[in-house]
Amino acid sequence: MSDNIIQVNGLKKHYNGGEIRALDGVEIGIKRGEVVVIVGPSGSGKSTLLRSLNLLETPTEGAIIFDGVDINDKKVNINLHRQRMGMVFQHFNLFPHKTILQNMTLAPLKLKKMPKAEAEAKALELLKRVGLEDRANAYPSQLSGGQKQRVAIVRALCMDPDVMLFDEPTSALDPEMVGEVLDVMKDLARGGMTMVVVTHEMGFAREVGSRVVFMDEGRILEEGSPDEVFGNPKCDRLKEFLAKVL
Amino acid sequence: MQEFFATLWRDFHTAFIEDNRWKYIVEGIQNTLILTFFALVLGVVLGVIIAAVRSTYDQQYERMTGPAKPFLAVGNWICKVYLTVIRGTPSMVQILIIFFIIMASSNNKMLCGIIAFGINSAAYVAEIIRGGIMSVDPGQNEAGRSLGLGYVQTMWFIVIPQAFKSILPALANEFIVLLKETAIAGYVGVTDLTRGANIIRGVTYQSFWPLLAVAGVYLIMVMFFSWLVGILERRLKKSER
Ligand SMILES: Nc1ncnc2c1ncn2[C@@H]1O[C@H](COP(=O)(O)OP(=O)(O)O)[C@@H](O)[C@H]1O
Ligand SMILES: [Mg+2]
Numbered sequence: 001m002s003d004n005i006i007q008v009n010g011l012k013k014h015y016n017g018g019e020i021r022a023l024d025g026v027e028i029g030i031k032r033g034e035v036v037v038i039v040g041p042s043g044s045g046k047s048t049l050l051r052s053l054n055l056l057e058t059p060t061e062g063a064i065i066f067d068g069v070d071i072n073d074k075k076v077n078i079n080l081h082r083q084r085m086g087m088v089f090q091h092f093n094l095f096p097h098k099t100i101l102q103n104m105t106l107a108p109l110k111l112k113k114m115p116k117a118e119a120e121a122k123a124l125e126l127l128k129r130v131g132l133e134d135r136a137n138a139y140p141s142q143l144s145g146g147q148k149q150r151v152a153i154v155r156a157l158c159m160d161p162d163v164m165l166f167d168e169p170t171s172a173l174d175p176e177m178v179g180e181v182l183d184v185m186k187d188l189a190r191g192g193m194t195m196v197v198v199t200h201e202m203g204f205a206r207e208v209g210s211r212v213v214f215m216d217e218g219r220i221l222e223e224g225s226p227d228e229v230f231g232n233p234k235c236d237r238l239k240e241f242l243a244k245v246l
Numbered sequence: 247m248q249e250f251f252a253t254l255w256r257d258f259h260t261a262f263i264e265d266n267r268w269k270y271i272v273e274g275i276q277n278t279l280i281l282t283f284f285a286l287v288l289g290v291v292l293g294v295i296i297a298a299v300r301s302t303y304d305q306q307y308e309r310m311t312g313p314a315k316p317f318l319a320v321g322n323w324i325c326k327v328y329l330t331v332i333r334g335t336p337s338m339v340q341i342l343i344i345f346f347i348i349m350a351s352s353n354n355k356m357l358c359g360i361i362a363f364g365i366n367s368a369a370y371v372a373e374i375i376r377g378g379i380m381s382v383d384p385g386q387n388e389a390g391r392s393l394g395l396g397y398v399q400t401m402w403f404i405v406i407p408q409a410f411k412s413i414l415p416a417l418a419n420e421f422i423v424l425l426k427e428t429a430i431a432g433y434v435g436v437t438d439l440t441r442g443a444n445i446i447r448g449v450t451y452q453s454f455w456p457l458l459a460v461a462g463v464y465l466i467m468v469m470f471f472s473w474l475v476g477i478l479e480r481r482l483k484k485s486e487r
Pocket of ligand 2: 046047048168
């Protein structure tokens with residue numbers, strides 16, 4: 001357990017005084033270098049779990065131990081821990097009033113006090129890796145969806161995070177752009193990044209997932225290697241779910 | 247017919263040219279613009295503070311710890327009371343209270359006017375700013391926070407620059423509303439544009455020209471500033487990327 005970079009214990013998130021149980025006692029450990037893919041029907045709590053990991057949602061109950069520190073403790077400076085957890089959103093959330101380069105260098109400049117030249121060199125290097133170095137001075141609205149999401153990924157990478165969280169990163173994309181984003185994520189996974197990915201892309205889960213986690217009604221019902229979960233599902237809800245998506 | 251025009255001209259002469267009475271109108275325009283401008287400046291300063299307290303309370307209070315928490319709660323409560331009172335009473339009554347109760351000892355009528363209209367305007371400006379901040383996609387805030395930026399940094403570098411686009415035209419409109427509202431300042435002795443017309447009426451015993459002229463001047467000013475707001479709005483749209 002101690003080699004887990006993230007350890008979630010008894011995590012609950014309730015809305016309306018317990019009427020809605022978005023998370024109802026989640027336990028999960030994530031090791032360094034692991035790619036954990038979370039699947040499950042809509043409304044099962046996948047986003048809530050992911051957003052709780054960097055405290056965009058405040059849990060009702062439970063502990064989130066990140067690198068040995070319970071970040072759900074109110075005394076913890078969450079901003080410092082968030083610097084080490086990159087997040088990629090379904091709708092990209094690039095800053096529309098800033099260029100691609102400014103999007104990427106804002107956090108390193110303000111938080112790491114990195115010299116401007118260094119921050120920009122690093123951003124350009126990352127842009128090159130995703131084939132967008134020529135768009136550095138463009139604004140987000142001038143990019144396609146797939147390009148925006150690639151920028152969102154490298155924007156998070158600019159902070160050198162230990163973990164990357166992805167919430168349905170390809171769900172808002174036109175089908176022909178899904179591949180280019182998944183390719184970047186596969187690259188990242190092969191490079192040893194610890195990743196937690198909520199997605200409906202079962203091909204991605206099979207190819208690079210170290211573990212697949214199935215959620216339903218705020219709980220983890222089943223987990224295992226992609227082969228186990230997809231090839232030999234045990235619980236009925238998972239079988240039902242797979243019948244629909246595969 | 248000829249006589250009619252002759253009378254009209256004679257009245258015009260009496261109203262504006264005799265004894266240089268047009269100077270009342272020019273001074274009135276000046277004072278109305280000064281009053282409106284500084285009242286809006288004060289309104290923006292107070293409005294930003296109120297909006298900051300209210301937005302911070304809405305978004306941060308639950309997660310807050312430490313000694314600042316009760317102050318924020320009290321501050322938020324004061325702001326709410328302020329907004330309720332200002333928006334729930336006629337501005338004429340508020341101005342009378344400022345002039346005859348709160349600042350009764352002051353002889354500087356213009357200053358009293360600026361404070362009275364500024365306090366009144368702040369309530370509306372605060373809601374304009376809050377509305378502008380709330381119009382920004384919450385995903386922007388989340389993206390900033392997920393990078394590790396603090397609440398204030400995220401507001402300053404990400405949310406407020408985007409909120410500006412909707413805030414700026416609304417503020418310019420508030421200036422136009424205020425320009426017309428200040429017409430009641432004459433009742434407490436500020437020699438604004440409307441008061442200028444009333445002074446001319448008082449000495450010449452005629453209403454036609456002074457009131458018509460004042461209405462015309464207000465209209466021209468409002469049309470001019472609306473035109474400027476239109477340009478501003480188009481500029482902001484263009485810069486939308
Ligand atoms: N702010 C909220 N208020 C009330 N209910 C919410 C809120 N956010 C999420 N929920 C509920 O929590 C449940 C889990 O949501 P979510 O984590 O978004 O599911 P998923 O990402 O798996 O589709 C859903 O039933 C959703 O309606
Ligand atoms: Mg979701």
